[in-house]
Amino acid sequence: MTAALKIFETPLYPYARTADQDAATPARHKVVVIGAGPIGLGIAIDLAQQGVEVLVLDDNDKVSFGSRAVCYAKRPLEILDRLGCAVPMVDKGVEWNLGKVFFDTRQVYEFNLLAEDGHKFPAFINLQQYYFEEYMVARVNELRAAGAPIELRGRNRLTSIDPAADHVTLRVDTPDGAYALQADWLIACDGAGSPVRKMLGLDFVGRVFEDNFLIADVIMDAEFPTERWFWFDPPFNRGQSALLHKQPDNVWRIDFQIGWDINRDEELKPENIDKRLRAMLGEDLKYQLEWSSIYTFQCRRMEQFHQGRVIFAGDSAHQVSPFGARGANSGLQDTDNLAWKLKLILDGKAPESLLDSYDVERIHGAAENLLNSTRATDFITPKSETSRIFRDAVLDLAERHDFARPFVNSGRLSVPCTYDGSPLNTPDALPGGPARSRPGSPCADLPVPGGHLLDRLGGRDAPRFQILAIDTPAPGAFAAAGLECEVIALSTAEAPLLKDRYLGEAAGAVYLIRPDQHVAGRWQSWDAQALAAALARAIGKES
Amino acid sequence: MADLKTTRNTPRADDVYQMLIDAHEGLSKAQSDAFNARLILTLMNHIGDAEVIAQALAVAKR
Numbered sequence: 001m002t003a004a005l006k007i008f009e010t011p012l013y014p015y016a017r018t019a020d021q022d023a024a025t026p027a028r029h030k031v032v033v034i035g036a037g038p039i040g041l042g043i044a045i046d047l048a049q050q051g052v053e054v055l056v057l058d059d060n061d062k063v064s065f066g067s068r069a070v071c072y073a074k075r076p077l078e079i080l081d082r083l084g085c086a087v088p089m090v091d092k093g094v095e096w097n098l099g100k101v102f103f104d105t106r107q108v109y110e111f112n113l114l115a116e117d118g119h120k121f122p123a124f125i126n127l128q129q130y131y132f133e134e135y136m137v138a139r140v141n142e143l144r145a146a147g148a149p150i151e152l153r154g155r156n157r158l159t160s161i162d163p164a165a166d167h168v169t170l171r172v173d174t175p176d177g178a179y180a181l182q183a184d185w186l187i188a189c190d191g192a193g194s195p196v197r198k199m200l201g202l203d204f205v206g207r208v209f210e211d212n213f214l215i216a217d218v219i220m221d222a223e224f225p226t227e228r229w230f231w232f233d234p235p236f237n238r239g240q241s242a243l244l245h246k247q248p249d250n251v252w253r254i255d256f257q258i259g260w261d262i263n264r265d266e267e268l269k270p271e272n273i274d275k276r277l278r279a280m281l282g283e284d285l286k287y288q289l290e291w292s293s294i295y296t297f298q299c300r301r302m303e304q305f306h307q308g309r310v311i312f313a314g315d316s317a318h319q320v321s322p323f324g325a326r327g328a329n330s331g332l333q334d335t336d337n338l339a340w341k342l343k344l345i346l347d348g349k350a351p352e353s354l355l356d357s358y359d360v361e362r363i364h365g366a367a368e369n370l371l372n373s374t375r376a377t378d379f380i381t382p383k384s385e386t387s388r389i390f391r392d393a394v395l396d397l398a399e400r401h402d403f404a405r406p407f408v409n410s411g412r413l414s415v416p417c418t419y420d421g422s423p424l425n426t427p428d429a430l431p432g433g434p435a436r437s438r439p440g441s442p443c444a445d446l447p448v449p450g451g452h453l454l455d456r457l458g459g460r461d462a463p464r465f466q467i468l469a470i471d472t473p474a475p476g477a478f479a480a481a482g483l484e485c486e487v488i489a490l491s492t493a494e495a496p497l498l499k500d501r502y503l504g505e506a507a508g509a510v511y512l513i514r515p516d517q518h519v520a521g522r523w524q525s526w527d528a529q530a531l532a533a534a535l536a537r538a539i540g541k542e543s
Numbered sequence: 544m545a546d547l548k549t550t551r552n553t554p555r556a557d558d559v560y561q562m563l564i565d566a567h568e569g570l571s572k573a574q575s576d577a578f579n580a581r582l583i584l585t586l587m588n589h590i591g592d593a594e595v596i597a598q599a600l601a602v603a604k605r
Contacts, residue, residue: 386576393580403588 006290008130011061012137015155021179026169029055030149030346032183034158034196037064038129039314039331040189041136041152045083046339048143048150049461052346055183056140057172061154063133066291067217070126070245070253071325075416075442076332077121078517082458084142086121088135093125094246099228101410103395105235109408118497119445120452124413126247128217129328161186161199161310168309185342186310189331192298194316200307206300207374209321210260211381213295216273218252220287230410232380232395236279241380241410251290254280257381264294297321299374301366305334305359313338318366320373323380323411330369333417334362340463340515344539347463349482354540357424365417372412379409416442419518426512426521426534432505433522443517446497448490456488459515465535470498472508472525480532481541485512514538547598 013036020027031047033040036058047054072089080086101109115123143150155175162169168186172179188196197204229244231237240257247253256276258267266272273292278285301318305311314331338358344350382388397404419425419440428438436444445454457466467478467487478485492499503509510527512520512534521534536542553559566582567575590596 389576389580390584393577393584396577397581397584401585404584407584 006130007134008063008065011154012063012134013058013152013154014061015153015175017174017176018153020181021174021176023179023181026180026182028167028182029053029184031055031185031187031342032057032168032170032181033187033189035189035191035314035316036060036133036137036152036154037189037191037314038069038132038136038328039335040187041133041140042080042083042332043187043189043313043335043339044150044152045085045136045139045143046335047343048140048148049083050339050343050459050463051149051461052343053149054151055181056150056152057156057158057170058152058154059157063137064129066215066293067128067130067247067251067253069129069132069325069328070247071329071413072125072127072132073325073329073414073416074115074119074121074123075414076329077125078442078445078454079332079336081121081454082336082460082517083136083139085132085135085139088138089127089132090121090125092131092248093127094226094248095122095125096226096228096246097123098225099230099410101395101398101408102229102231102234103392103399104233106399108395108399109405111405113413116444118447120454121445124325126245126253128247128249128251131248132328158190158195158199161196163200163308163310166309184309184346187338188310188312188316189314189335190316192315192319194312196310197302197312197316200310202307203303204300204319205303206298206319206370208298209296209377209381211296212258212260212262212264212267213297213322214256214258214267214273214276215291215293215295216254216256216277216289217247217291218254218277218287219250219290220252220281220285221250222252222281224252232391232410234280236276242280243410258294262294267294268292295322297377299370299377301363301370305362306355311338311342311355311358313362317362318370320369321377323376324369324373325411325414326369326373329414330365330417333365334358336516337362337365340459343459343463349463350539351541357422357540361417361419361422361424364419364421368417369414376409376411380411418442424514424520424538424540426530426537428522429530430504430506430509430522430524433509434501434504437502437511437519437522439519439521441519443511443513443519444501446495446501448495453490453495454517457513458517463515465515465520465538466513467531468502468509468511468513469526470502470509470511472510474510474526478528478531480528481536481539483535483539485531485535512538545592545595547595547602549602 030053033056044054077086097113099111113123157173160171231242243255245253305317313334394407425439465485469489511522520538
């Protein structure tokens, strides 16, 4: 079967010569983003929606080759909804809730994500990264057509950078030759191998895992349910692990752990992949191989996520193992955290030191992801004989005893990060308030009259702080620290889930919500002085 | 916070010790290792308290 060009084989943002290339002196841009992956496009869309001039440079002109990142969790979907990209993703994506774990030939454990009700978005969807990026490129084009200051340049490869105190000078190579430009701010979203990080000679430290995983994306009409199946030591891949997961268009993601000492070229030969697939799925298997790849991974991060006017986001700043869907999912939480801070700084409404909180909060997030991802990796690929003995003992016990199941770790799936201990938080002043909504938490969604709470929270066209007043009197508006805050008054009578998710034991509550939908502070009732202080603190004006 | 019991707590010490040794009777080294791992995990769950487990690990380490 000869298919038409796949979306990832089609240039979506082909190279075009720009005036910058003929400029006598380097053109100056407000923000330049390196890399047009999900993270680079995410920060660019977020900034452009807020009116910040942003230019994205990519060494390629196509979306991601192959499915790569596959699982998207609820929190990034909520972030992407603010960016206008989530609905097509959910429409196209495959929703799943059930995961099964097999050991040898037996099913030993099953988990249900048990999506909580009242949320606009599902717990998880699976979607090929190329679709995700396609929707983001479409959003870029839509914004541009509507006059937003956003530009995406394909086949513009960064070759050197020269940081100064208040700008960065870049050299860029194109099919027409090199040119220079300048940026007030540079955001490096150029992946785990980040050329920007290397050009600046910055550290990227952590653990290397000596293992290889073979990915086969297979198109087949299979009757497997839409579940995540994970095997430890199956007969078809002795001593190793394997994963089967469904994507849209009848594409199935299959991962085989294949060990450290391998011959990559041999393993990637279609006839050898075919042998593995038939051993796993049966000799009479009918399929088409869409994409295959071998990956290794490391768990590591940078010491700091920004250095002067150069900011790192996504895999360029932190790299985790793929177990737990923490790559793209955490990268989008980086951009969500960064965009409003940078916008306030650019507008002169917050000090440049606000960016230090990006490091604090997202290093906290990265550390959490690294811990979970490293633990999952150690369970999946035990590093010593004893470690393997305990792993197998857990799996043995889990088959018959519920108590052992929490020890089974085939990846702890990404959950949103709560910024406990952030300098932007004001200490909790809501006695009896639910822990899930404590300062630093992302707001939990729930239905409110006319839609969902998260539809009404967060900055879309501006870095908007909001005040949520629940079952307590509040004025119609509030301003302090140079910012205007919208006040949203809601009652548990019209939105009953507010009680469980925001009030707990309290009779009423006032929440200060950041532009990224995280809680900055909370109180029992309206207190203008406390709100003003909390707002100032949340934009880095006092501590 | 609970503390690990490090004083005498097993009245039928000889019986209990023999139960442990007997359980390994006839097992190969690999089977014994697997058995011990299952046993430790089962007892660890019974204790449940991370602080107590940490104290036990320290005792075992000497």
